[in-house]
Each structure stands twice: as C-alpha cells, then as structure tokens.
Amino acid sequence: MKGTLKIATLFNIPVFLHWSFPLIFLYIIFLGNQIDAGIQGIACLSILFIIVFFCVVLHEYGHALTARRYGVKTRDIILSPIGGVARLERIPSRPIEEFKVAIAGPAVNVVIALILLPLVYFLRKDGLTIVHPDPLVAMSLWQNLAAYVLGTNVMLVLFNMIPAFPMDGGRVLRALLARKMDRVKATKIAYIVAQFCALGFIVYGIISANYIVFAIAIFVIFTSRFEWKNVEREGLLKGKTVNDVMLPISAKLYRDQSIQEAIDHTHSEQDNFLVFNRNEKVVGVLFGRFIQHAVKENDLISPVEKYRSNTWEEISNHYPLDNAIALFQQRGYGIVPIMDQGELVGQLDMKRLNAYVQNL
Ligand SMILES: [Zn+2]
Numbered sequence: 001m002k003g004t005l006k007i008a009t010l011f012n013i014p015v016f017l018h019w020s021f022p023l024i025f026l027y028i029i030f031l032g033n034q035i036d037a038g039i040q041g042i043a044c045l046s047i048l049f050i051i052v053f054f055c056v057v058l059h060e061y062g063h064a065l066t067a068r069r070y071g072v073k074t075r076d077i078i079l080s081p082i083g084g085v086a087r088l089e090r091i092p093s094r095p096i097e098e099f100k101v102a103i104a105g106p107a108v109n110v111v112i113a114l115i116l117l118p119l120v121y122f123l124r125k126d127g128l129t130i131v132h133p134d135p136l137v138a139m140s141l142w143q144n145l146a147a148y149v150l151g152t153n154v155m156l157v158l159f160n161m162i163p164a165f166p167m168d169g170g171r172v173l174r175a176l177l178a179r180k181m182d183r184v185k186a187t188k189i190a191y192i193v194a195q196f197c198a199l200g201f202i203v204y205g206i207i208s209a210n211y212i213v214f215a216i217a218i219f220v221i222f223t224s225r226f227e228w229k230n231v232e233r234e235g236l237l238k239g240k241t242v243n244d245v246m247l248p249i250s251a252k253l254y255r256d257q258s259i260q261e262a263i264d265h266t267h268s269e270q271d272n273f274l275v276f277n278r279n280e281k282v283v284g285v286l287f288g289r290f291i292q293h294a295v296k297e298n299d300l301i302s303p304v305e306k307y308r309s310n311t312w313e314e315i316s317n318h319y320p321l322d323n324a325i326a327l328f329q330q331r332g333y334g335i336v337p338i339m340d341q342g343e344l345v346g347q348l349d350m351k352r353l354n355a356y357v358q359n360l
Pocket residue numbers: 059060063105106160168
C-alpha cells in the first residue's frame with residue numbers, strides 16, 4: 001500500500017505503519033520538553049506509546065484471527081497515529097459470526113487488562129491510584145508505566161464498545177439486532193443509534209471544548225451513514241438479476257469496421273460497444289476511452305479490431321445483480337454481452353449499471 005511501511009507479518013497477515021506514524025514521536029518530544037521530562041521522561045513516554053500500540057495490534061489480530069475461523073481473510077493491518085484497522089475482505093454475513101469478530105478485538109484488551117490488574121495492584125506502592133498533580137508528568141515516570149498501560153487498555157475497551165459505527169460496539173449492536181430482524185433493518189437502527197451518539201459527542205465536545213471528541217463525532221456521522229447506505233443498497237439489490245437492468249444491443253459494431261463508424265454510433269464519451277465478427281459472434285469490446293485515444297492519434301481509418309479489448313465475459317441474464325456489479329468492479333469491465341441459454345439477448349454496461357444503482 002502507498003505511503004506505508006511493512007513492519008511485520010504474523011499469522012500470514014502483514015502489519016503496515018502509515019507514513020504519519022513517526023510524527024507521534026515528534027509530538028512526544030514536544031510534550032516532554034513542555035514538562036521538562038528530560039531524556040528519561042521522553043523515553044518512558046515513548047515506551048508507553050509503543051506498548052499501547054502493541055496492544056492495538058493485538059486487538060486487531062483479535063478481529064482478524066476470529067474472522068479467519070469463519071473463512072474471511074484479512075488483507076492487512078494498518079497502524080496510524082489515531083489507531084489501527086484490520087482490513088477484512090468482507091464482513092461475515094451471519095450475525096453470530098459478525099458479533100464474535102467484532103467483540104474479539106475489545107476482548108483482547110480485556111484479557112490484557114486482567115493480566116495487568118493484579119501486577120499493578122500488588123506490585124506498585126500506590127496500587128491502582130496515581131497520585132500526582134500533573135497527569136502528563138505522572139505519565140512520564142517509569143513507576144507508573146504498567147498502571148498507564150492498564151488504564152489505556154480499559155479506555156480502549158470503553159471507547160471501542162461505544163455502540164456507534166465504525167466502532168466495534170456499532171457492529172456488535174447491529175449483529176445483536178440482526179438476530180431478531182433482517183440485516184438491513186438492523187443496520188438502520190444501528191445507524192440511528194450512531195447518529196444519537198454523535199449528537200451526544202458534539203454537545204459534550206462543545207461544552208468541554210474538546211475538539212478530539214468533536215472530530216470523532218463528525219467521523220461517526222459520516223462512516224455510519226456510509227455503512228447504512230451500503231447495506232441499504234445491498235438490500236435493494238437482493239433478488240434482482242441482470243435481466244432487470246440489461247438493455248438491447250445499442251449498436252452492432254463489427255471488428256473490420258473503422259473507428260469512424262464507431263464514432264458515428266457514439267453519443268457520449270463513456271459509450272462502450274460490443275465488437276462482433278461477421279458470424280454475429282461477440283469477439284471483444286471497444287471502450288469509449290479507446291475511441292477517444294484513436295481520435296487523439298487522428299487514427300479514424302483503422303479497424304475497430306486494432307482498439308478491441310479482451311476485458312469482458314459472457315454473463316447470464318439470470319445472474320444475481322450484486323454479483324454482476326462486483327464482477328464489473330473487480331475485473332474492470334465496461335460492457336458485457338448478456339446470454340440466455342447460449343443466445344445473445346442484450347448488453348450491460350457501466351453507465352447503465354451506475355444509473356440504475358443511483359436511482360434505486
Ligand atoms: Zn476493533
């Protein structure tokens with residue numbers, strides 16, 4: 001991935017650092033200087049930060065390895081100064097599986113906290129309490145390190161269990177609701193809950209002049225809406241097939257015809273065409289952008305054959321529409337012929353597909 005550095009691969013899942021990650025050390029040096037922490041203090045703050053991010057990595061592996069049990073792969077784990085994310089290839093669709101995958105992350109932090117709890121409680125002079133007037137100075141002292149790691153893990157659990165997308169709590173809520181109702185409705189309720197949470201953050205952020213909380217609220221508003229819109233679209237596409245969207249063949253273009261003849265059939269630059277041989281069989285496709293390329297090269301007399309692309313396949317008219325959309329996206333299709341029991345019955349192109357999805 002662009003702008004990232006691979007730091008490790010565990011369980012076959014690579015961990016990447018976002019380029020902005022080292023900036024946090026500059027910030028730590030800045031903070032350390034403000035409180036006159038000295039080299040020792042800055043080293044302590046840095047170690048605290050590294051341990052906390054190690055806990056975040058373990059949290060992400062909690063999600064990733066649970067997902068693997070349900071056959072869902074994880075592309076990678078990316079760490080940035082604002083946290084980590086395990087990029088799963090998909091969300092398991094069974095509610096109980098989504099529930100377990102979502103809860104596994106915070107569960108890892110619960111385990112870490114439970115391991116640290118007796119250590120901090122019994123081995124520290126002050127037990128679990130930190131007595132210092134300045135929390136930042138307290139954080140830069142070695143004797144408080146374990147207590148802060150414990151505290152941060154508790155915070156990670158509380159923060160992630162806020163029932164709002166994109167936090168894990170939002171997914172847990174949706175999964176629990178989806179056991180009683182269909183996934184679309186469950187997502188809508190989870191989305192509304194997320195908006196109320198965001199509203200609460202905004203009010204709190206303004207009252208306490210806490211801009212981080214305010215920024216989180218804005219983030220929640222947008223990502224929860226994105227999640228809802230995606231699932232809503234999935235719901236609307238359910239049960240639809242290519243038959244509902246396909247169009248009749250717009251123009252018959254033969255491989256030996258010239259680009260000029262293709263232009264004569266063109267209405268907009270995004271028009272793509274199926275290319276036929278003289279036996280009326282589809283042998284390829286012609287993308288609008290390739291026609292534009294030929295125009296730029298002033299090459300209007302060359303045959304369509306010269307600019308023909310092999311990026312296509314035959315699709316059945318009974319094929320589920322959501323699968324067809326995924327095919328277009330994954331394989332970069334612009335137009336495909338639609339077949340019914342070996343007979344050509346129509347065409348489906350990107351423009352039509354986009355318009356259809358937008359008007360759902
Ligand atoms: Zn998580």
